[in-house]
Amino acid sequence: EPEVTQTPSHQVTQMGQEVILRCVPISNHLYFYWYRQILGQKVEFLVSFYNNEISEKSEIFDDQFSVERPDGSNFTLKIRSTKLEDSAMYFCASSEGQGYDQPQHFGDGTRLSIL
Amino acid sequence: ELKVEQNPLFLSMQEGKxxxxxxxxxxxxDRLYWYRQDxxxxxxxxxxLLSNGAVKQEGRLMASLDTKARLSTLHITAAVHDLSATxxxxxAKGASGTYKYIFGTGTRLKVLA
Incomplete structure (x- = not known):
């Protein structure tokens, strides 16, 4: 079964450094998302992306965050200058078409640890 | 602001219950989804679940949706240890194809042998 893949599985970064989290969505999916989950808490929406532009972003997704689809397969989340509070599990998700009868498919996540 | 709440937050139950x-x-x-996380x-x-009154079943789990009451339930029948998870x-909230998900707080289920 097709799946969303994320790399790396774990990223350790010094505070203030830039980090790029990578995702390969399911190949025929057109809608892409990033969510994060702070340890022990619920999953929070960060941003949605369609047709090479951001559709919606949450208040968490400030100027330090950016997303990009640099080629036909990858979807990246960049944090420009990381803070301690950015430590979390980051999930990429994708969905197909405009219908909502298909759920969003989530990757295994990248655990980001900021030191 | 859309808020989604689950209860209980923690659930410890015996197998078979x-x-x-x-x-x-x-x-x-009228769009609600259930996920499992190990x-x-x-x-x-x-x-x-996409409409009022929708009911779906898979194995020992059954989910339903009442849009008028703004309530969904996930019923566990004769629990087994393998169902232990959050x-x-x-x-879903949004329009024009990109639907962001607003997640509930999660229910951590532990099934005791």
Whole structure:
């Protein structure tokens, strides 16, 4: 079964450094998302992306965050200058078409640890 | 602001018992999803509920949706240890194809042998 893949599985970064989290969505999916989950808490929406532009972003997704689809397969989340509070599990998700009868498919996540 | 609440937050139950997890949400929506998460793992889709009165069943799990009451339930029948996980409901919000999910607080289920 097709799946969303994320790399790396774990990223350790010094505070203030830039980090790029990578995702390969399911190949025929057109809608892409990033969510994060702070340890022990619920999953929070960060941003949605369609047709090479951001559709919606949450208040968490400030100027330090950016997303990009640099080629036909990858979807990246960049944090420009990381803070301690950015430590979390980051999930990429994708969905197909405009219908909502298909759920969003989530990757295994990248655990980001900021030191 | 759409809020999604689940209860209970923690549930410890004996194998063979039945129980229900509740998911309440604050604004109108007819799109609700249930996910399972094992520790350190991703979110696995369990059910998609798209209309009032929708009921879906898979094995020992059954989910339902009452849009008028803004309530979804996840019922566990004759629990087994393998069902131990955290269960999240999520309500879809948005338009024009990109639907962000607002997740509930999660219910951590532990089934005791």
């Amino acid at each position: 039945n129980y229900t997890i509740y998911c309440n949400y604050s604004t109108t929506s 520790p350190g793992k991703s979110l696995e889709s369990l059910f998609v 269960y999240f409901c999520a309500v």
